[in-house]
Amino acid sequence: MQTAVSTYNLACVAAHEGKRDEAFSLLREVIDHGLLPSLVLGIENDSDLQSLHGDPRFDDVVAHAKERAAAAAKQQ
Numbered sequence: 914m915q916t917a918v919s920t921y922n923l924a925c926v927a928a929h930e931g932k933r934d935e936a937f938s939l940l941r942e943v944i945d946h947g948l949l950p951s952l953v954l955g956i957e958n959d960s961d962l963q964s965l966h967g968d969p970r971f972d973d974v975v976a977h978a979k980e981r982a983a984a985a986a987k988q989q
């Protein structure tokens with residue numbers, strides 16, 4: 914779990930630095946590998962990721978996050 918949070922924080926830093934490709938890659942990684950669904954669902958409204966808004970890849974990441982959170986909820 915801590916690795917996922919650290920990776921998420923790295924994605925936020927990459928977004929702030931304008932490294933969009935890296936940020937999207939890291940976000941996908943945390944969604945697929947261990948970030949809690951409650952945190953995953955917050956991606957859409959995280960102000961640290963504001964610079965990614967408007968990029969179609971951001972919409973894809975948010976949709977992917979919602980799918981993964983829904984799947985995790987079904988497993989519980």
